[in-house]
Structures are given as structure tokens and as C-alpha cells.
Amino acid sequence: MELIHIGVFTVFGLLYLLVLPARWRTWALFIGSILAIYWLQPTLNIRWLDYSLPTATLAISVLGWLITQQPQEGGAKLAREDWVALGVMTALVLSLTLTRYITIPVELTSRPPETWQVALCLLGLVSVIFALRRRPIRTRVITVGLFFLVCLFIVLKTDGLSRWLSSILRTQTGQDVALASSIDIQWLGFSYVAFRLIHMLRDRQNGLLPNLRLREYLTYVIFFPAYAAGPIDRVERFSEDYRHVGMLDGNRANFIALGFTRITIGLFKKFVVADSLAFFSLSAMTFGQAQSTGAVWVMLYSYALRLYFDFSGYSDIAIGIGILFGIQLPENFDRPYLKNNITAFWQSWHMTLSNWVRFYVYSPLSRALLKRKNKPHPNVIILICTVSTMLVIGLWHGVTLPFALWGLWHSIGLFVHKLWSDRTRKWYRELKQHPRLLQLWQVTGVLLTFHFVLLGWVWFALPDIEATVRAFGMLMGAVR
């Protein structure tokens, strides 16, 4: 989100709270979110893609909704409301193609394909819906859906594969294949959309997913304040707020006060603090120019703080805008750099992502290992689950060796901390009798944890192993 997006969303939030009749609010969220995902999508080099990617998000989400419908006699049933929602969505998607022919004041999407081409694709989607609506949805279909999402995710997050996809798309559009690059396929929000869809598919498999109408389901998946960078809400929590947006009127002042405060704090964090720190944060370029150990340390501290202020500021803005629309998104950060151990750090850094992987990677894996006949030692189970979980978090940022090593770095930290806290529990309890010592211990813990996380960011900030090894060398005082 750029400043213009934030400004417009804030103004619309005020109108939504103060002017819009309560009965239209869920429709406003639905229509607003559809238009917003086109507007937020950056312009891409491949023809039609900045229109096609949000459209694909909608199509995948509709199919996701269809296969997560509660099993009923005779298959999934589409209520009248669902057909209306589908009709509104189709009308909006088609209307956006008209920007090829007419100029509107706000460019929601830059280069849509021709209307008839989109109409044909949408007809295909509606046919699939017709075909599926009378058939009972089998678990196998959900598994296929999960597999598809994970594969798509891997393709988009792997440089070589996304370049390959880019060259295919360039061939289709008659563009120069030699210019194919992974940045051609910058699918805004897909990481978050995929996690929300996987969450619902898995919950459907486990019988935990509440019954949702298409409009509610789609609004949850593409809710515009959280579309680009989270937080990753849980659908049952989102639904609770969503179903009450018609009843905000007695509380409008609080929503405005809270929303504005969070947006203002977020703007300051992101656009003043983080953007200032960005000037001298660690990157391949600045590291290549650093002249001394001290300089690399300054760059690394700056990187760590920038990352926090940028992401937590963004989360504040998303939460603030969400509040203006009556949806209270979950918190994503809780002073993570002030935690005195690495486990507490991960309970307070990008909390919605950590919770997601805990639910859908750590817990199922540990349950599966515990159910085995030849159960491994509990510590081995913890190690396997921690490494797997942290690798998922690492690779979620991009399928590269440095991100994997970053995940491994944190999993080692978490595992060592687990062993340490198991062995020192009694000693720690006794330490509580000595407040001064306890305080000293906690301060030491904060410093150690912060610096452990800080050194981990080296993997995150630099693009290859050679650079990270050199960076660690310089941080430890070795001459370049």
C-alpha cells in the first residue's frame, strides 16, 4: 500500500462509518475489496497480467469456496445470495475490462484484455461451478486443491520456476522471452491469499470450517487492508466482526478514534522511521561498500529496526483501516525485540504467520509423529517439528538457500532454548526469589535474544551464501 491507497481507504472508511446505510456495509466490503485488489496490484511487464492476477485470485477463491462447502445431500448448493455475489463479482471483473475503451479518473488496472476474452474465461468458471454444484465434494478434491496451491506457491517463490512461468506467459503474449524474469510475476498478496485458502481447506477437512456464503468467504480472502501483507486473520474470527458490521453505529466514534490512531502510528513507523533507516540498512549494495566492522554492525542494526518498523507499521495501518471498516484484524507484533528468549520472540513477531504454521505444520506433524508405533524420542519430535515449521516460514519468503538457512538458524535457537528451559526450570523458579538477579537475567536474555535474531537477519538481508559468510566474517572483525 502506498500513501495514496492509505489516504483513499481512510476517506472511504469514514464515509463507510458515517454515511453508508448499515445494511449496505457487507456489500461495500465485498465490492470495495474486489476493486481494491486490482488497484493495489502493481503494473507488470507482461501484457494483461496485472489484470489477470487479481482475476485469478478471485477465480481460485471462488473454487476454494465451492470445494469447502458443507457436504449436503445432492452436493454443494448455491443460495440466491451466492448467485447474486457471483453476478456482482462477474459484472465488476467485466466492467474493469472496459477501461480499455474508456478513460476513468482512477486507473484501477492498467492493461486489461478484451472484454470477450474475459467473458469466455468467466463462462468457463461458471460452467465449473455448475458442474460441481450437484456433486458431493470429496476429500480428494480438497487435497488436490491444497496440492495446487502449494505448487503454485512454490513456482511463484522459486526464482527459476517463476522465470520459466514468465517465459511461457511471454510466449503466449508474443513478448520477448529473453527478457523473462521472476519479477514479471509479482502476484500481489498471493502468499497471504494462499495461506487463508489453505487454512480454510484444512479446516474443512477437519470439520472445523464454519459455513460461509460466497460473499463472506471472498471478502475474508481478499479483505483489502490485509490483502498485500496481512495480518493473516482466522476466518471464524473475521466472520464474527463481518456479521456485526451493520451494528457499528453506537460505536462509530471509537472506531474512528482507534482507526485513525493506528493509521497515524503506522504511517510514522513505516514512512518516517523505517524509510529513514532504509537509507543505511544492510543490503547487497551497502554491504559491498562497507569499509569496517563497525559499519556492517550499524547496517545490520538498522536493517533489524527497519524490518520491524516497516512491517509493524504496515500492520498498524492495515489494522487501523480494518477498524474503520468495522473489522478488527489480529495483532501481528508485540514488542518482539524486547523478549528475553527466542520462543517469546516468535510468539510476538509476525504472530499471525507463526500461529498459522503452528496450526497447520507444527501441530499436525507432531501429532503424526506421536501416533507412530515406533515413536521417536520427544526431543527428536520437537526438533523435527521445529525445523519443519521454521523452514516453512523461511521458504515462505522465497525458495532460496539463505531463507532456508535463516529458518534453520531460528529452529536451532528454538530447540536449544527448549532444552535449556527444560533443564533450568527449577533454577529459574528459585531465581524468582532474587528480584535483582532475575531482572539482570531478563535483561541479559533480551540482549542475547535480540542479537541472535539480529545475526539471523544476515541470511535474510543478503542474497547469497558467499555474501553472508563474508558478512559474518566482517561482523566478527575479519578484514574484507
Add this chain to the structure above:
Amino acid sequence: MRGWEWLTESRYTLLFVVRVFIKAIVLFIAANLIFAIVDPIPLIGQISIYNLFVPGRERLPYGESSAAYNLSLNSLEAMFSSHTVSRKKADNEFRVLVMGDSSVWGVLLDNLDTLTGKLNAASLDIRGKQAEFYNLGHPIMSATKDLMLMDYGMRYQPDLIMWLVTLESLPYPKQIEAPLVQNNAARVQPLIERYQLQLDVNDARFVQRDFWGRTLVGQRRALADWWRLQLYGINWAATGIDQLYKDYEPRSNDLDTDISWQGFTEANELKENTLATDIIKAGTQVVGDIPLIIVNEPIFVADGVNSDLRYNFWYPKWAYDRYRAIMQELAAQNGWHYIDLWDAISPSEFTDSPVHLTPQGSAQLGTLLGDIVSEWAATPN
């Protein structure tokens, strides 16, 4: 909301929200009014992390590349506060300010290879004091810009000033072309009046800020530039980079047949008063009692096609010869300490323009000027 209890536990009313908005608007208007009345930009410009938390810059900020951690800005206060010249002068320091254009600033040269870098490396002892040379060159060809910087630089207690000039800085139309000059009307206009320069004090190119232009909103660019300069200070300290050294196209050795220069075509058209020599005269007055050495800086002398007509792609021979003659005459008439080094550096030591030097060329010039300064210092007053 965890951590947000201070905010969420209160109950607000729409009236409260409206009051907050009104107060915010009033504060915003008040801040803008105060800003417009007080005009704190010069004061803010003097606040600097340079020479305090990070080393001072060795040349004035200039450039538009974020990769070089440098920027062009218009606040002389901010520019000089970021420079080593604003350090406290040591008791045993003999302070020499070196003024000039891009050749002094050191385009394509590392700080150690600039003219002042080379002069400082020589560790000259002048009248029992350690000579420190400060690079106050700025890559714009305008004698007026030099005069303005020199006038400002006088507050840094120089013991000697060296001013490197060339013909390209002297056409009148060029004097107020630079944004740095246009945006410092309040400094340049008094100089025009005081020294009765042949420049229009009401030139439309001078940027006069109206009331709105002086508000916080109107001055946001100046504030952002100042802030960016401070942030780049950390990069400067960490990397020592203030310029991108990229491949360049070497100055041409083969030249055009056109022998006009700035609209002039004959030597007799170029006179003392058709060149901005009055600005050089003003420079000799601005410095007051401080000694000033004026140097005609070395130029590239081509030997390729049409080199019988032109010295290089800037200068036809007739125009440059005439300029040198005028400068010699003026120096003799006014008793200036004037040195003409126009052909002192071998043509192979010029890079992308007729005045930009290689590190070796810069070293040669440094040695020459070092000798001149030592000789001057040895001469009784």
C-alpha cells in the same frame, strides 16, 4: 487489543473525535504560520550530524544519485555544516579554502585524488602552521556561484583562499542559471548590489518565496533535503562514498570547425566587460584582508582534427587566448596574485571534460599549486 489498552479502554464520542480533528487542524495551521514567520530553515541547516557523530564530508554535497549517498541541495547552511570546513579551527592550522568548479570538486576522483586531497597529502607547513586545504568547489560553471560560496566561506576563518577559474564560468548568461544561485537570492542579490555587478538584481530566475512558499508545507522540499543529507551521513561514514565512479566517454581530441563561443565570433568582441570579470573583482573584495590566489585552471589542449582552430570542445583558440590576455591585464592593473596554469598539465591527464583531471593530473596540479603556495608563504608581506 494487547498493548493498546490505553487506547481501547476509553469510550469516545463523535464530539471528542471532531474536537481532536479541529485541534489537529489548528495545530497544523499554527505550525505553518510559525514556520513562515520564523523561517527556521537556515537554523535547521546548521544542525548536522556531520563532524559530530560522523566525519564531515570532504567536498560540498552535490549529485542526484542515491547510490552515491549524495544530493544537491540549496541550503548553504546545511551544505557547509556537513563539510569538514565547519570543524573548529586548530591553533596550529593554516586554513586554505579552494574555490572552483567541478575540476576542484573532483568529478570522477576519489577524495584522496582531488586537488585538495593531493595538497593535504603533501602536509605543507606554512608560516609555522600545518596547512589544511578545504575543497569548496561546486560542479557548476558560474563565477557568481563561486563568489556566493566564497562570501559564505569567510565565516570559517580562512588564512588563504585559492580560486580556480576558467573562461566557461564567465559568460554573463550563465551566472544565474544554476538552481543553487537561483534559490539563494537573499545571498546573491546583496552581492550584486554591494559590488555593483553587471547582473540584474531583479532577474526573474531568482526564486523569491512568497508567504506560502515559506510555510512548513512550502518548505517541505528543503526539509526533506536536509533530512536526507543527515541520513546519508551514516552511509558516508560507513562507506566513504560520495560519488559514483562509472565509465565515462573521454573528452574528444577531434574538434568541430565552429569557432564561435557563447555567441561571440571575434576576439575584439570579447572585452573585460563582456565577460563576468567584475565578479572576479568582487571576489578580491569579498575576501577583505585574507590573501587570495586566482588560478586560471589547466585545460585540455587537443592535437587532433581542427586543433588549429580550437583548444578543445569548449574553447575556440581565439576566445581562450583573448580571455587569458584580459585576465593578465586585469591582474596587472589590480595587483591580483594571479597564476596562469592553462597548459600546465599534459593532455593525457584529462578525463571526460576539458577541465576534469585524472588522479595523476590532479597530483601534478597539486604539486604545482603546493609550490606556488609555499613560495607565496616564503615571500615577506
